[in-house]
Amino acid sequence: MLNKPLVILISITVVLVAYLLMIQIKIGVPYWDVFNYLNNAFHFANMGSSGVVNHLPPLIPLLTSLFFRMGYVSVDVIFILSGLIFILGIIGLYLLLNERFDSTKSLTGSLIFISLPVVMAWAVSGGIDLPGVVFSIWALYFMVIGLKKDSKFLYLVLPLLVISILTRYTAGLIVLPMIFYILANFNQVKNIPQIKKVIFGIAIEFGVLLTIFTFFILQLDTSALFGLFFDIVTSSSSGVEDVAYNSNFLFYLQNSLNYISLGPIQGTYRQLLNPSEGIPSVLAYIITMISVIGIFSYIYRFLSTGKEKNISQVNIINLGKITIILVLFIGLVLSFYNKSLILSEIFLLALVYLSYRFMARERFEIDNKLALDLMFLSWFGAYFLFHGILPFKVDRYFITMAPAFTYFIVLGLSQFINELKPRINGLKSKSGLVYMAIALICLSVTTVTYIGHTPQKTFTLDIEDASQWIKGYDPNYYNKIIGSDYPNAVTWYLHKETTGAYLKYYNNTDEFADYLQENGVYYYFDSNKSHPTLKSYRIIKEFGVVAIYEKITP
Structure with a gap:
């Protein structure tokens, strides 16, 4: 039906x-x-x-x-x-x-x-x-x-x-x-x-x-x-x-x-x-x-x-049940706040199972x-x-x-x-x-x-646009080292391994630029809204929040 x-x-x-x-x-x-x-x-x-x-x-x-x-x-x-x-x-x-x-x-x-x-x-x-x-x-x-x-x-x-x-x-x-x-x-x-x-x-x-x-x-x-x-x-x-x-x-x-x-x-x-x-x-x-x-x-x-007919028996039985439940609950709370996952899960299982048996x-x-x-x-x-x-x-x-x-x-x-x-x-x-x-x-x-x-787009579309652009700008891009602060996205769009490079892990832009040069990064895709000035690199194209840096060669 x-x-x-x-x-x-x-x-x-x-x-x-x-x-x-x-x-x-x-x-x-x-x-x-x-x-x-x-x-x-x-x-x-x-x-x-x-x-x-x-x-x-x-x-x-x-x-x-x-x-x-x-x-x-x-x-x-x-x-x-x-x-x-x-x-x-x-x-x-x-x-x-x-x-x-x-x-x-x-x-x-x-x-x-x-x-x-x-x-x-x-x-x-x-x-x-x-x-x-x-x-x-x-x-x-x-x-x-x-x-x-x-x-x-x-x-x-x-x-x-x-x-x-x-x-x-x-x-x-x-x-x-x-x-x-x-x-x-x-x-x-x-x-x-x-x-x-x-x-x-x-x-x-x-x-x-x-x-x-x-x-x-x-x-x-x-x-x-x-x-x-x-x-x-x-x-x-x-x-x-x-x-x-x-x-x-x-x-x-x-x-x-x-x-x-x-x-x-x-x-x-x-x-x-x-x-x-x-x-x-x-x-x-x-x-x-x-x-x-x-x-x-x-x-x-x-x-x-x-409720049971024998009130005195009910009181004794219920007191025992309540005591057990309270002990398990206290054990659950203590193990939880002590970050003991296995003990917490064991206490939880025991608590719900005995609660079922007591209330059935x-x-x-x-x-x-x-x-x-x-x-x-x-x-x-x-x-x-x-x-x-x-x-x-x-x-x-x-x-x-x-x-x-x-x-x-x-x-x-x-x-x-x-x-x-x-x-x-x-x-x-x-x-x-x-x-x-x-x-x-x-x-x-x-x-x-x-x-x-919901926005019109996410910034990852800017990464896609930048990735498509670099293919036309430099047909030999695949043989050059590319870095990004969003490397897995650039890797996907270029189908090429991308080096992770994150400015936030460095004290200043000069240290970060040195890192890029030491690792041979030729192009750097930056997805921050404000794009810093990096020595020995210049911005060659921007797509929304994404900027592409190119290494300055003598």
């Missing part, structure tokens, strides 16, 4: 993605790493090895390289690929939400997810944050329906988990909510028909996928990745020298209003990509207030049902809803802990928490509206319209804000 809400969702998403693609293709690449993925894709297509960064996740560059092999070598490829994956992710999110909510609420939640500024801004950017989340969503969805409906879907969980990790390494943290959900449904796992056959099949899958995964990892230079992970889990990373360094553990929580909705309409593209630099809209405060009230109401009503009412429907609630809580918590401890904070990392964040917005809205139904005549029959109105308002506000913040 045709699922009308899903059809509506797909239609809205496709139209929106088409619009976002039109804008993204016009304004160009939004940030540094996309050029790294493009250079890697060029290498995977056996078209060259300039600018390869071996430690990056391989999946998106690999998929992009398939289009390159077919002759379509363009930045647009990675934008379009991102858009297609995004559409797939929205479908998956709807289906996952539909395991907990009805179709109207699931549609609302999916549209709210799209409307999160940090999601819309990065949806077709060519980045890996959203694709990593997309494959994680599908892995979780197949696990949920595999345990609840048909065990055959469990065979898809492991492949999608591996795909998500190869898309974005930190997607592996999704195993924590997976472990919780399996433990919470352990009795169902034991009752799955042919469970031995399922386990045997997954074990074979594991062996094959582990071999494939190992092959990919061995092809990559993962020393930097493992070094960073080691620093985090051992609390030895400072990262002070990095521009994204931020020691605020609660950065993402404190900016949660900005992640719901930005205002005003006019603003900068930088604010769009980094909502923490903007200001939240009135809508963000309203949605937050309603959701928080609804969630507290939900918790209160859940805890106030199913022995009724399947309630148990199932609670299991999903706590699964999403563990999802949000796993990434919140990791990115809170991580010394580098950028807004797009919040995307990893966005599906769980959206889940609790929907849960809060649902409970809030349920509380109002007995008090407002006609609300029960028209609640579906209320949900749709909320979703469309959120989507409209974010779309208008996106339009108001």
Whole structure:
């Protein structure tokens, strides 16, 4: 039977993605790493090895390289690929939400997810944050329906988990909510028909996928990745020298209003990509207030049902349960602020699992809803802990928490509206319209804000113009050393290795010019708005914010 809400969702998403693609293709690449993925894709297509960064996740560059092999070598490829994956992710999110909510609420939640500024801004950017989340969503969805409906879907969980990790390494943290959900449904796992056959099949899958995964990892230079992970889990990373360094553990929580909705309409593209630099809209405060009230109401009503008859026994049992939960929570907070990632994740898993066991009412429907609630809580918590401890904070990392964040917005809205139904005549029959109105308002506000913040182009288009110009100016450019403060972009457009050269690391322009000369740099591409005077170099051409310097020869 045709699922009308899903059809509506797909239609809205496709139209929106088409619009976002039109804008993204016009304004160009939004940030540094996309050029790294493009250079890697060029290498995977056996078209060259300039600018390869071996430690990056391989999946998106690999998929992009398939289009390159077919002759379509363009930045647009990675934008379009991102858009297609995004559409797939929205479908998956709807289906996952539909395991907990009805179709109207699931549609609302999916549209709210799209409307999160940090999601819309990065949806077709060519980045890996959203694709990593997309494959994680599908892995979780197949696990949920595999345990609840048909065990055959469990065979898809492991492949999608591996795909998500190869898309974005930190997607592996999704195993924590997976472990919780399996433990919470352990009795169902034991009752799955042919469970031995399922386990045997997954074990074979594991062996094959582990071999494939190992092959990919061995092809990559993962020393930097493992070094960073080691620093985090051992609390030895400072990262002070990095521009994204931020020691605020609660950065993402404190900016949660900005992640719901930005205002005003006019603003900068930088604010769009980094909502923490903007200001939240009135809508963000309203949605937050309603959701928080609804969630507290939900918790209160859940805890106030199913009381035991023996009051003295209840008091003793409850006191023990509360003590255990408090100890685990305190352990979680202490380990978090002591930057102990592994301990924090262990405490989180223990906390949500024992909370489930203590609160389960022995009724399947309630148990199932609670299991999903706590699964999403563990999802949000796993990434919140990791990115809170991580010394580098950028807004797009919040995307990893966005599906769980959206889940609790929907849960809060649902409970809030349920509380109002007995008090407002006609609300029960028209609640579906209320949900749709909320979703469309959120989507409209974010779309208008996106339009108001989007520039005519990014400065990377100036780099493209400069790169095309140098080809005509000096046909022998390929045999000369070229430097830039945005080397991966110049490398992509010229398909030639470019030397990284950054003025900010030197005391003065003379020291920087000496560095360029010592390294034999003949042309230097500078992407700063104010172009310094460099001894022994002269500016030969400017394109927007980009200037091309040429070495002065006697």
